[in-house]
Structures are given as C-alpha cells and as structure tokens.
Amino acid sequence: MTHQLPIRVYYEDTDMAGIVYHANYLRYIERARSDWVRELGVDQREMKNENGLVFVVRRIEADYLAPARLDDLLVVETETVQLTGVRWILEQKVKRGEDVLFQALVTVVTMTDTGHPTRMPAIIRQRVH
Template sequence: MTEAGVQNRSVFHYPVRVFYEDTDAAGIVYYANYLKFAERGRTEWLRHLGYDHIRLKRESGLVFAVRRCAADYIKPARLDDLLDVRTKVTKVAGATIEMAQDIYLDDTHLVAVQVKLACLDEAGAPMRMPAELRQVLRGTE
C-alpha cells in the first residue's frame, strides 16, 4: 500500500484499519461502514490539498453534501484488515464534484464507490465553488 495520505498522479491514498466496531457478528465489515471509510478518504484528500472543511466554511461559507452515491460491493473486508481508500476526482463543475473511490486490500479490489458532491452555502442552497478551489480540483482530474 502507498504511504498514508499520499497522492500519486491523480489518486489520493488513505489507509483505514478495520476495527471491531466496523464489523458484524461474523467479523465482516458492515456494508454502510465502507461509506464512512470513503468519507474519511475524501476528507483527508481535501485536507491534503489545503482545504479542510472548517477553512472552507469559515472563508467562503462553503459546505459539501453528498448528492448521489452508488456502491458496488465486490469482496468483503474483515476485522483488522488494513484497507487503502483510493480517491480520484472524475469531474469538476461550478457547484459539483464527482469522484471515484475504490477500496482495496493489498491488490484486491473490494468496493467501488461513485459519489457526486454538491456545494452548498450554510443555509443549504446551491453555491458555486471558489475559483481557486475549482482550479486546484481540476488539477487532480
């Protein structure tokens, strides 16, 4: 696996260890927890780019919300596995970001997540992303 929080070309890698609380009685990761792992990957990717959620909200009033999410569960992860959440921007528009997030165990592809984020103001209304952020994100496509 790639070093924690490293961006290779256009893919950001984020390691996640599977804890007991992430699993069901059989020791297999509960399906909804993969979405939490993906969220952590997106959050740390944004922080890696220098735009954490607090800064964006404070400086521009921007917050993100998941508009659409689809997950394909290919193989299960188990207790104590060290997963690699790979995040890649696939499309940047004025008020949306589309991403592909793939979760791996070593070289085994476990889960594929497609997510579309909406940019909102603090009241929940659609908002264009600041031009500087849009430019940085387009550089990761």
C-alpha cells in the same frame, strides 16, 4: 491525481459475521475525501465560517464486491472523474492489496450553510486539475 488513505479494520467496524458492516464503507470513503481536501489545502471549517460554504454529498452509486475482515489493512483510493463549476464527481475504491472490495461513484456539490446550492470553490477547481 489519486489520493490514498490507509485504513485498518478494527473489531468495532465489523458485524456479527466478522466482516465490515456495510455502512462503514461509506465512513471510510468520507474520511478519504475529507483527508484529500485537507491535503489540497482546504480548511473546511474555515470555508464554512468565513464563506458560509459546505460540501454535500448529492449522490452515491456503490457496489459491494467482496468482504473486508477484522485486522485487514485497506486502502481507500480517491480520484476525480469530473469537476465542473457546480459538481465534483469522484471514483472511490476500497482495496485490500490489489483486490477491490468496494467501489463508489460520489457526486459532491457545494451549498451555503443555509442550504442554497452554489458554485464549487475556486481553490478546488485550481488544485484538482
């Protein structure tokens, strides 16, 4: 199961060289993960308010491969690499057409709103597989 989120590069996304500022790729992949979780039927605000659970990025391994530029139409592809009871590992790619510009391996865990680790919600385990 692969999720896709289209993103247009705006002037505010670029640096003085006219290319996407490196930190914005992290924003793009965050949006894609949030969008996918929403499409899976998980309301993160409700998850926090009712169960005291939040998703937290524990680790990101990222590679910047080629620059994106103003007005490019990008697609963020997200897919599950591994899902266990306590962690969700995702591969995310930012592409322009078939060209991969950025790729990351992201480890997401769940914590209580007081900062204690907890198991991944059952709804995620059920809907991702």
